[in-house]
Amino acid sequence: MVSFKMFYSKTPKIKDDDGKVKPNSVTTLEKVEIGGIDQWLLIRGHDKNNPILLILHGGPGSIEGPFAYKFERELEKHFIVVNWDQRGAGKSFSKKVNKESMNIEKFISDAHELIEILIKRFNQTKVYIVGHSWGNVLGTLVVSRYPELIHAYVGIGQVVNILDNEKISYQFTINQAEKLGNKKALKQLKKLEPYPEKDITDTKALRKQRKWLTKFGGVIYNEKSWWPYLKIAFGSPEYSIKDLIKFVRGIKLSLDTMWKQLFEIDFIKQIPELKVPVYFCMGRHDYNTPFELAEQYFNQLTAPKKEFIWFENSAHMPNFEEYKKFNDILIKKVLLEAYN
Structure with a gap:
């Protein structure tokens, strides 16, 4: 199968x-x-x-x-x-x-x-x-x-x-990390500053920011990962x-x-x-x-x-x-x- x-x-x-x-x-x-x-x-x-x-x-x-x-x-x-x-x-x-x-x-x-x-x-x-x-x-x-x-x-x-998009998205992740006291997130996100201007070709920075954005519910509301949707994709005929x-x-x-x-x-x-x-x-x-x-x-x-x-x-x-x-x-x- x-x-x-x-x-x-x-x-x-x-x-x-x-x-x-x-x-x-x-x-x-x-x-x-x-x-x-x-x-x-x-x-x-x-x-x-x-x-x-x-x-x-x-x-x-x-x-x-x-x-x-x-x-x-x-x-x-x-x-x-x-x-x-x-x-x-x-x-x-x-x-x-x-x-x-x-x-x-x-x-x-x-x-x-x-x-x-x-x-x-x-x-x-x-x-x-x-x-x-x-x-x-x-x-x-x-x-x-x-x-x-x-x-x-x-x-x-x-x-x-996109420039404004990324600035607002980034600030949301910083705010959420501070609100939740998530030191790991803050440490990783602060390394990206100034985001995204530091390097707009850096898709690794984008992926790192989106990882925390997902965990903080800014991509899928009330979900911390893509896993529920990945399961749907695996079921596609x-x-x-x-x-x-x-x-x-x-x-x-x-x-x-x-x-x-x-x-x-x-x-x-x-x-x-x-x-x-x-x-x-x-x-x-x-x-x-x-x-x-x-x-x-x-x-x-x-x-x-x-x-x-x-x-x-x-x-x-x-x-x-x-x-x-x-x-x-x-x-x-x-x-x-x-x-x-």
């Missing part, structure tokens, strides 16, 4: 109450050439005529496909849900990935190409975009550049300015153990090649307007992408419609931590208000 799980993965068919495959459903786990290399897609939906929902994962490199079976099944009844393992991430990871191609402009190009592929395949004109963390850096840039292809944009843990090893390797590749580039992001100055409906979904306890920056951006952002939605029992992962509420928002609000 272990050896089977090591290499094998597939996505199950969508069946009706009688156990028969729904004739209009779509369930594919496939690689597609995007940007000159093979990249993997998990596409699922009860009806191939439903609108397309493209999920842009975080990280960079932190794929969300392994969690789809747990958190996205309700969405599949109303959308064609597309999880894309981006260049260098998850199933799309390869030792042969050209590190020079791991740049923000190339990811924008990849996303645009993928949207065109999906629109053509499913005979539609637009997609919905959900961007989580790094995925909303990419999503905001794509929506800004190609609004004519987008029904609406949903940002989870919205990124605004769509990802083998080999794929999950690539997941880990892809995170390292993506961060090492792209982290410095993210310090160029300042959306308040760079993207003051989006020409599609915008929904920010923010965890009340999020210090991975601090909610106060998202509030500031939201208040200054011009859009035909915009809404800021709080998740009171979440930190950085409201689409997992409060997934039923998140799914309801997409189905009962975003889909109804922004289908055009």
